Amino acid sequence: MPLPDDWSQSLTAGPLLAIAAGAILLLLLLIIKLKLHAFPSLIIVSLLTAVATGIPITSVVPVMLSGFGSTLASVALLVGLGAMLGALIQYSGGAQVLANKLITVFGEKRAPIALGVASMLFGFPIFFDAGLVVMLPIVFSVARWVGGSLLYYGIPVVGAFSVMHVFVPPHPGPVSAAAFFETNVGTLLLVSLLIAVPTWYLAVYLFSKLVAQRINLPVPSLLGYEETQEDPTNPPSFGTVLFVLLLPMALIFFNTGLNTLATGGVLPEGSANQTWFQVLRLLGETPVALLITCLVAMYLLGFKRQDQAAGLQKIMDGALPAVCSVILITGAGGMFGGVLRSSGIGNALADVLGDLGVPLIFAGFMIAAILRVAQGSATVALTTAAGLIAPGVLAANYNSIQLAALVVSVAAGSVVLSHFNDSGFWLVSRFFRMDEKTTLKTWTVMETLIGITGFAGALAVFGAASLL
Template identity: 60%
Template sequence: MMTDLEMNWVLSTPALLGIAASAIGLLLVLIMKFKVHAFLSLIIVSLLTAVATGIPTAALMPTLLGGFGSTLGSVALLVGLGAMLGRMLETSGGAQVLTDALINKFGEKRAPLALAVASLMFGFPIFFDAGLVVMLPIIFAVARRLGGSFLMYAFPSAVAFSVMHIFVPPHPGPVAATGLLGADVGLVLIFGLIVALPTWYVVGHLFGRYVGKKYDLPVPSILRGSTGDFADFESKPKLGTILMLLLLPLGLIFLNTGLNMAATAGLVSLDDGWVQVLRTLGETPVALLITVLLAMILLGWRKGKSASLIDSVVDSALGPVCSVILITGAGGMFGGVLRASGIGNAVADSLDAIGLPVIVAGFVIAAVVRVAQGSATVALTTAAALMQPVVMGNTDYSPIQLAAIVLALAAGSVFAGHVNDSGFWLVSRFFEMDTKTTLKTWTVGQALVAVVGFVIALAIFLIAGLF
């Protein structure tokens, strides 16, 4: 259905871009000026945009529900299971145990750095949203312990997950672009780290310190009950138990991605039964489900907690994140409407005709498509598909230059995530930031990630061309 919908119905490219700009402007006015709830605002603007761009009446609801449902399919399970795990870590005292260990090891001044380094490691195999949700209880506990703006601790970790997700295989965006452009996945992995780590330092560490000092945000209460709630669940588990619960989903997901890469290299076959079983265990929702069940055992039943208390603790995690899930799904609905209207394709086709150098054109196309329709994955694959004939038809590019082009496109695809990006709402709601503050911090930060990442990728491309 969506393939048939992703086309320019009757409108020209300027008209489509005008509608997109007006829709984003209306959304910001509804949320920031008239204080209409973000969930309602996103639905209203999505519906009006679908009508304005000429999506047929028969396809109207399928388009809206398709964007909403596809986003929820990837987010709801991760957020729900991650929130359950986070609530158990929080109420058992496990988050505090790990916080004390981190502070004793790294010191109070380097606590944000310690959290970010852990996030960079977690971010290698685990997706942005899942990794952030799992780390949040630890970030909350450290911020409460040390005081100061919550952004000082959370922003570097969020950027760490973002740069790993967008630049480093085995995440889907760079893997898809690598395949489309015929690059070597091993080189993309190596140079992806070379791009991701300095980018994190500039944006996550340096810019993160700036926004942490400028915006004094309290620690969110979204994963925490009221004072005294579930005091009987506290047991101060051992540090080893907490580390195991945090590393278990990491290991399972890494197993999945590792087997996928091994199959690509011809080392194993995806048709083998044992491979299919292990890959299923390593699917992110399954890995988180296993971890939640194990946490119920280790933090609940083995500590002598009643089944009703454990159930109450787990259930209490879902109410606060309901708003996060629905708003994120509505953000996906808005992005889905923009994609179905043909706005992204119209922008990409127009820019492709300008005739910029390949690596610059790819970055610009990915960035503009990202801003126009919200999805980083769509922006990256669109840009890679448009660049494919040019790149594959030029045999002068070295393997390193091909990897650099992939990374330049990846940088463009993360540019300035804003109100049409479901990830924007995930950060906004979990950090309990209003829309204006999220635009000033997260959107600007994502723009910086794109620019810094592109500069490094361009430098790699130019240096490789000298040899």
């Protein structure tokens, strides 16, 4: 962050906590009560928070721009390319083809479970943002054809991506925590999946059934293309659509999977420095993987079906205006999180909690939860909390299963209480066309349930492993 080297936060945890709470309340007032658009609201509150926490005046705008830019760097390319890919799938009729196949195989009543399970598999190597954008056309198509609230189909999907992203390697958060705790990644994979699957069912799927009965959210248009109820003309085959969806997953696994294998010592020493390894990891970088998939989709879903290049260009171009608002608001949320992070609010609160002497498994969960609320990013909260408690964990001589359970407990804390400074909050809010109040009732509650349920699972595994 662009702060002077000689600056340090002089405020204690009490005033910093009060400022953070006041900032969130002001956002609620501006967005929900006064109906001010989220984009300027986040900028206003970020500016006021930076000044109130004592960030040097000359550094206020650089800090805001740094948070905004770093978020856009990770989100804009993924959302933009994912939107183009989603538009191609939607326009070609591929979304309807896949939706009809899911309904035929699993039945209408089990369609949400099928979507959720598919998203968990799809989310194994793919990050939350990219996976969500690619799956949205299928979710919307199923919801439109089967009927009912979009939440009944959308919540299981976004919840599946969230569960996989925060709990399961090879995602960066759990892998980094495993490195801090010197945990075997293979053991962590087994333990995290053992906890993640029932967590998704209890905290996400059952919650989706409840919330869909209370909030009837209509299915909006998506990515600049309005799907009709008519059968698509010359649609692609189910196998073609499935290949397009699996391609980015396979490519991204080159990156995340190889990195995990190298970190875990499975590959021969020095593999990471070899050209083949670096080329495969480059192909597996999410923006590159989505770019390759877009090009393949243009051929398979467009040119091969004898669509003209000008028509495809129009469809892909039409997808971008639809996601501009999503990208800008997400960047502004990153700006707010960057200000909170630079002000030292999360670190001050974590230090206070660390001095209370609570058991490590509870301390990791609570510190990660505080950091999550303070700065927004689940990955940052997870890795920071893991680093803070790592000395105690290493000194405790836990077995491998207990260490894996500790990683999951910290991960559980890092997912709770998602709000205005979390990019996932704004992605779900804008793509589902939900106002902020509804997003708090749905997405925020779901994320908190995931954290609480995941922590309960980690606690149970930790206790059972202590008897070994």
